[in-house]
Amino acid sequence: MMFDERKILLAPARRRPLAALAVLAVGSSLAMTGCAVANSDDAAGGTAGSGSDTLRVVLQQEPPTLEPCESNLTSTGVVDRSTITEPLIERNPTSGELEPKLATTWDSKDDTTWTLKLRTGVTFHDGSTFDATDAKATIDRAVNSKLGCNVEGYVFGDEDLKVKVVDPETLQVTAPHADPILPLRLSFLEVVPSETSTTKKVREPIGTGPYQFEKWDAGQKITLAAYDGYWGDKPAYAKAQYEWRSESSVRAAMITAGEADIATGLSPEDNIGDLGVPYPNNETVALRMHNNKAPFTDIRVREAVNYAIDKESIVKNLYGGRDKVAAQLVPEGVVGHSDSLKPWPYDPEKAKQLVAEAKADGTDTSAEIDMIVRSAQFPKIEELGQVIQEQLTQAGLNVKLKMLETSQHLTYQVRPFAKTEGDLMLMTQHGNQAGDAAFTVDQYMLSNGAQSAFGTPELDALIKKADASTGDDRQAAFEKVFAYQNEKVVQFAHIAHQTGMIGKSKSVNYEPNSSTGDELRLAEVTPAK
Amino acid sequence: MLTYLRKRIISSALPLVVVVVGVFALARMTGNPAALYLPLSATPEMRAEFITRNGLDQPLLVQMGNYFGGVLHLDFGTSLRTGEAAGAMALRAFPATLQLAGVTMALAILLAVVVGSWAALKPNGIIDRIASFFSMAAASIPDFWLAIVGILVFAITLGWVPTSGVETSASWILPIATLLMRPFGALVQVVRGAMVSALSEPYIRLARSKGSGQRRVITHHALRNAAAPALTVAGDLTVGLVNGAVVVETIFGWPGIGKLMIDSILQRDFAVLQACVLLTAIAIFTLNIVIDLLYALLDPRVRPAAAGRRRARRTETPPATTPPADAPTALAGAARP
Numbered sequence: 001m002m003f004d005e006r007k008i009l010l011a012p013a014r015r016r017p018l019a020a021l022a023v024l025a026v027g028s029s030l031a032m033t034g035c036a037v038a039n040s041d042d043a044a045g046g047t048a049g050s051g052s053d054t055l056r057v058v059l060q061q062e063p064p065t066l067e068p069c070e071s072n073l074t075s076t077g078v079v080d081r082s083t084i085t086e087p088l089i090e091r092n093p094t095s096g097e098l099e100p101k102l103a104t105t106w107d108s109k110d111d112t113t114w115t116l117k118l119r120t121g122v123t124f125h126d127g128s129t130f131d132a133t134d135a136k137a138t139i140d141r142a143v144n145s146k147l148g149c150n151v152e153g154y155v156f157g158d159e160d161l162k163v164k165v166v167d168p169e170t171l172q173v174t175a176p177h178a179d180p181i182l183p184l185r186l187s188f189l190e191v192v193p194s195e196t197s198t199t200k201k202v203r204e205p206i207g208t209g210p211y212q213f214e215k216w217d218a219g220q221k222i223t224l225a226a227y228d229g230y231w232g233d234k235p236a237y238a239k240a241q242y243e244w245r246s247e248s249s250v251r252a253a254m255i256t257a258g259e260a261d262i263a264t265g266l267s268p269e270d271n272i273g274d275l276g277v278p279y280p281n282n283e284t285v286a287l288r289m290h291n292n293k294a295p296f297t298d299i300r301v302r303e304a305v306n307y308a309i310d311k312e313s314i315v316k317n318l319y320g321g322r323d324k325v326a327a328q329l330v331p332e333g334v335v336g337h338s339d340s341l342k343p344w345p346y347d348p349e350k351a352k353q354l355v356a357e358a359k360a361d362g363t364d365t366s367a368e369i370d371m372i373v374r375s376a377q378f379p380k381i382e383e384l385g386q387v388i389q390e391q392l393t394q395a396g397l398n399v400k401l402k403m404l405e406t407s408q409h410l411t412y413q414v415r416p417f418a419k420t421e422g423d424l425m426l427m428t429q430h431g432n433q434a435g436d437a438a439f440t441v442d443q444y445m446l447s448n449g450a451q452s453a454f455g456t457p458e459l460d461a462l463i464k465k466a467d468a469s470t471g472d473d474r475q476a477a478f479e480k481v482f483a484y485q486n487e488k489v490v491q492f493a494h495i496a497h498q499t500g501m502i503g504k505s506k507s508v509n510y511e512p513n514s515s516t517g518d519e520l521r522l523a524e525v526t527p528a529k
Numbered sequence: 530m531l532t533y534l535r536k537r538i539i540s541s542a543l544p545l546v547v548v549v550v551g552v553f554a555l556a557r558m559t560g561n562p563a564a565l566y567l568p569l570s571a572t573p574e575m576r577a578e579f580i581t582r583n584g585l586d587q588p589l590l591v592q593m594g595n596y597f598g599g600v601l602h603l604d605f606g607t608s609l610r611t612g613e614a615a616g617a618m619a620l621r622a623f624p625a626t627l628q629l630a631g632v633t634m635a636l637a638i639l640l641a642v643v644v645g646s647w648a649a650l651k652p653n654g655i656i657d658r659i660a661s662f663f664s665m666a667a668a669s670i671p672d673f674w675l676a677i678v679g680i681l682v683f684a685i686t687l688g689w690v691p692t693s694g695v696e697t698s699a700s701w702i703l704p705i706a707t708l709l710m711r712p713f714g715a716l717v718q719v720v721r722g723a724m725v726s727a728l729s730e731p732y733i734r735l736a737r738s739k740g741s742g743q744r745r746v747i748t749h750h751a752l753r754n755a756a757a758p759a760l761t762v763a764g765d766l767t768v769g770l771v772n773g774a775v776v777v778e779t780i781f782g783w784p785g786i787g788k789l790m791i792d793s794i795l796q797r798d799f800a801v802l803q804a805c806v807l808l809t810a811i812a813i814f815t816l817n818i819v820i821d822l823l824y825a826l827l828d829p830r831v832r833p834a835a836a837g838r839r840r841a842r843r844t845e846t847p848p849a850t851t852p853p854a855d856a857p858t859a860l861a862g863a864a865r866p
Contacts, residue, residue, distance in 0.1 A: 148575075148578065148582065154568035220695060245780075407796075411560065
């Protein structure tokens with residue numbers, strides 16, 4: 001038989017799986033869109049129409065945490081500092097002066113023990129009163145505990161502070177040795193209530209600032225509300241909202257489209273137009289040369305690098321004239337910056353001559369130089385690397401450009417430095433948030449500094465002297481350090497002091513300053529008339 | 530069916546373990562992440578303390594043992610970056626990507642079936658040529674560029690949709706439209722090709738001669754047979770979407786697992802990376818099982834029960850009713866007078 005009649009008669013009714021599939025697909029799509037995106041606010045109750053009393057900020061990345069003792073990390077500090085939490089003493093970014101915040105006065109007879117008088121009438125967001133116990137707890141937690149707070153490594157190193165509560169309004173802090181800039185160091189500590197855990201870091205901060213933490217929709221946004229019990233002036237906006245987009249052109253688009261009021265980390269290439277506001281951001285770009293291999297064993301070659309780079313042209317053509325040619329690692333406004341120190345002039349002939357002299361003396365000037373640059377560290381960094389490579393090649397050097405991502409770049413940036421085939425020349429971007437050259441010089445110029453390729457005993461002595469000086473002496477001593485570096489040590493070829501750019505919608509008033517990238521003080525933002 | 534499912538689940542478990550072990554070992558070979566988490570001025574003692582605190586100084590096998598021990602208690606470790614539980618972070622981010630990938634694929638498949646079938650009706654006709662052109666373009670356009678241009682045109686210039694984010698239902702439009710292009714483009718080509726083959730089969734002519742309308746011919750006969758290759762490609766594309774929505778997630782600020790994975794790679798956040806990879810791998814293995822089940826649904830020849838019956842028939846002695854091969858057939862017999 002050709003057919004098996006039993007099979008035909010008993011065959012189950014034909015189903016229509018394809019149609020069923022199509023219906024399932026469409027139905028589930030509609031169902032999924034109907035629901036809001038997982039974890040987001042309801043579409044209806046979302047903050048799309050959040051009203052003009054919410055200040056909307058868009059950042060470059062989601063803060064990994066809002067733990068106040070990590071607030072020297074830019075992505076944490078930009079939300080916390082002076083907005084949710086406050087320090088005892090605060091540095092004015094424009095004048096460089098230290099101003100009272102939660103401490104009203106401070107002084108010391110020997111630069112070692114400091115007595116601080118604390119402000120009264122201050123409460124935390126949880127309603128508790130602020131007094132010296134909280135200040136002591138803050139310092140112990142951030143500096144003396146085993147928490148491993150980032151601010152500890154950045155500001156205090158391995159050293160502990162001795163803290164004593166004299167009375168509820170008076171605190172005594174003793175440094176392990178004379179430290180004229182201890183108040184400046186204290187300005188990095190954001191004050192938290194004494195009940196805050198000393199064994200675990202917290203994700204959601206309680207502070208004394210003008211805004212209190214309200215909600216964190218992980219992955220999406222952070223919401224703050226103005227704190228009614230704030231001791232100072234009430235901020236202009238009742239609510240604040242932070243979102244984040246890693247793509248700078250999208251941040252710029254949000255400003256243009258009116259979806260955000262302030263956007264950080266922009267550049268003119270993002271199409272921000274006149275809604276972009278440039279500001280000097282404390283960052284300086286420089287090349288760090290290692291002298292353990294040829295050709296940088298010879299100081300003349302390092303000098304040649306300085307002469308060979310046309311910094312004026314770079315600043316004008318790559319950065320629209322916004323940046324400023326640099327002669328040292330810290331910009332104006334930082335204690336120790338020398339106004340009289342001139343940048344190395346662009347002199348390609350002199351560069352060639354110096355290279356020839358070194359070669360004649362036996363230095364292998366054709367040895368490979370590995371220029372290590374971090375991808376996407378700042379706008380147009382790859383072009384900058386290429387320009388420098390070209391200019392150094394014209395001076396007679398052999399430069400290989402290597403673009404690396406952050407984690408790999410870091411292995412060349414801090415001790416112990418990773419090995420390179422050729423001589424290492426690292427492009428580094430350094431921001432001196434603190435406003436005092438000690439924070440730069442100790443790291444970058446001491447013989448055993450964490451980011452220092454090499455130093456000399458003479459420079460070390462000058463630095464130690466500067467670290468211990470105060471007032472005008474301090475300024476002069478650090479100026480001497482920078483001048484000495486440029487004349488006798490030449491570890492660096494400085495390129496430029498950079499500018500940052502924020503996007504600012506027409507509906508807000510805000511003047512960015514050098515600290516804007518590290519602490520965006522929402523209380524300084526007001527609605528435009 | 531259940532036996533089949535059980536077997537597939539068990540056979541997926543081994544590759545899963547291999548994937549996780551592989552990522553575990555490879556991630557740690559990238560070196561010490563301390564430099565990413567500590568300030569640049571941290572002393573060597575602080576770096577050593579960081580390594581010890583996070584158990585990174587132990588031998589690799591010990592670390593792996595600890596990790597899998599934790600996994601058995603559903604503890605996937607802690608994020609170096611945020612201090613939160615890595616498993617919770619991955620689980621929180623995953624649904625957003627699933628929603629995005631799910632809706633995108635459903636729409637892509639639907640549109641591709643419609644356009645591909647339409648194009649296949651008259652091969653090399655005008656519709657076919659237009660569809661080919663657009664589907665090739667769609668499959669080739671880089672999603673990054675499309676996303677940015679989409680924002681520029683539809684969000685900024687026209688103001689029809691938001692630029693990014695997940696606030697409103699309208700926020701879905703640009704991300705899905707961007708993500709849709711490549712799968713749609715690839716699928717149209719596959720569906721069109723499979724439909725052209727299916728439509729040239731003899732059973733189509735038979736169906737038409739029996740009086741079936743065009744619609745029934747397409748949906749009931751041709752599409753059912755063209756579905757298999759389309760399903761294979763669709764399955765591959767969905768897997769690619771779950772992993773590769775990272776560009777769209779990054780640009781539009783979509784809180785999905787793709788972006789979480791990239792960030793954890795760049796930040797050497799081992800626990801989160803492992804949790805993300807584990808979750809994504811489970812999803813992909815599940816997806817493959819689902820695709821196999823769909824095959825069985827669509828094509829009875831592929832069903833495991835059918836395969837069993839075929840095997841059984843081959844091993845039995847032939848039943849007496851089956852005529853010997855050289856016996857005349859009924860037709861042949863009827864032909865003889």
